[in-house]
Amino acid sequence: MAKTNRTYKETYNACLDYILSLGAEACLPPEKEMAAKWSISRSTVRAVLDHLAEEKIIHWKGREKTVLRLPAKADYFQASETRPTADLIEPAFMQYIVGGDLAPGTVLRESELAKNFGVSASSVREYLIRFSRFGLIEKKPNRYWVLNGFTRDFAMELFDVREMFELRAFDTFVQLPRDHDSWKKLAALGDEHRYLQEDIDGRYMQFPRLDDRFHRLIISTFHNRFADDFYDLVALIFHYHYRWNKTGEKERNADAVEEHLMVIDALGVGDFDVGRIRFREHLQTARRTLLASVSWD
């Protein structure tokens, strides 16, 4: 097989949605317009129109494109068919290494992973090359990939850099004029934290999303692509950490919400020094929590 046709399938689904929004007996716009709408080429638009006509959803002759019937659930492609291969590999791969709690030094074979994940070896290969930038895996030329693994040292070094970046960003943040957009966003985040806190038992699972947004807001004020990029790694680690380590999950999240709020509130009343101390403490807690879950030296 060659290239996958997920662009086509994704566009087809988007087009079905679009037809629904237009209603029955409507006319579709010119091909060029549709291509621009979804940022794809006219070739793909025409392939979609072809299929729509085949399915008797529209009548298509030249510039005549009239809706014959509204699409139903069954007309859509499955979500799994539209996702890009890389998006398919990531969770599978992370499940494999984090979920499997593999020891550092474990050998990873492209062909084996490809078989496990049901994708081609080249896709796996490209994913691993991309993933290797995080420093968790390494290639032995002509041999295999080796899992450096999420060791204690790795976690410590990760947090050393994270703290440098976030504290630097924090200092930039507090210097922003009070009418800056970021202050508004911080206040809004504070409200969301309080909403979550109101029913922490029922909503604690939503914390990771909030945690990510809080820290990204801070980091973003640094305006540094390398710091942003580094936070991708932090986020990846935390995402899968939260996902597979469920012990004391509720308490951990409740504590973190509390800590975030102490920072947000201190900043809200202009007490930057206290805010900084609380922020440092929060980073320390995060470090301890993560280190506690590291199974390898």
Next chain:
Amino acid sequence: MAKTNRTYKETYNACLDYILSLGAEACLPPEKEMAAKWSISRSTVRAVLDHLAEEKIIHWKGREKTVLRLPAKADYFQASETRPTADLIEPAFMQYIVGGDLAPGTVLRESELAKNFGVSASSVREYLIRFSRFGLIEKKPNRYWVLNGFTRDFAMELFDVREMFELRAFDTFVQLPRDHDSWKKLAALGDEHRYLQEDIDGRYMQFPRLDDRFHRLIISTFHNRFADDFYDLVALIFHYHYRWNKTGEKERNADAVEEHLMVIDALGVGDFDVGRIRFREHLQTARRTLLASVSWD
């Protein structure tokens, strides 16, 4: 064509060297030992032995491997044939973008690069994926790669992080016990700087190598893989910067040698505060120098 046989060719050349070191009429060790010697498989060793026998350089029958004649220059494979594809692409690629002074936003097509560099599209593709971790290029899915380029912003952000890492490492460095290996290395580097300074007109071209070693020595005391990794990018940028921007090269290098020595000497006599100030100043100079050479906003 399939896999390249550069491992074989490289091993063959290494084996010729080895035979020369053994002298005439010597016997080669067991296959397993040779495989271990060059960290390759026995299959490759046997392929090499096959060729050696064919060329009548050795007589090979079972475990009998006697040298018949000493190899000559002509027996070796060309250096270009033994270099890994990736090593072949890097200088070509950097020449292409830095040497060509391409504007940010320039479109890079895999097929075009492959044709230019005389390698396969897949090799180029893998190189670009790996290179993309530096943030200088970006992939537009289903389209092409775009050169984000070495802009003023990029250089500024690069230096912000570089300064954070290096100053942090510096503070760790001065805390090291005086009998630590790194202090000895620093003193040795000081001598090398002075040697270079003695005849700066004749030796200034050697400075980039020294610059790299000086900064890597500092960075290494931080013991942080992310900082080390980041310095790879800094080194890459500087390497090609030094390579293509020759204006005022001698003066720049002479100044930098002077600055390095001020840091090294201050530290040598235990004056850490002055050393730190000088080190900061040196980083500032480096930033200014690099920014002066940025052609794009």
Next chain:
DNA sequence: ATCTTGTTTTTTATGTAGAAAATACAATTT
């Protein structure tokens, strides 16, 4: 004359084939 569609060409994405290299196992020599 401009906009839109029909057709062709170019480029990208990804599975596959086949050689290279590694690895495993069997046979042989010491």
Next chain:
DNA sequence: AAATTGTATTTTCTACATAAAAAACAAGAT
């Protein structure tokens, strides 16, 4: 029996083929 070689199998690497998607071009409609 241990070490080494011979042979077979497995895995990796990379050029290539081909479908998808984009882009360019030509023709037709308004």
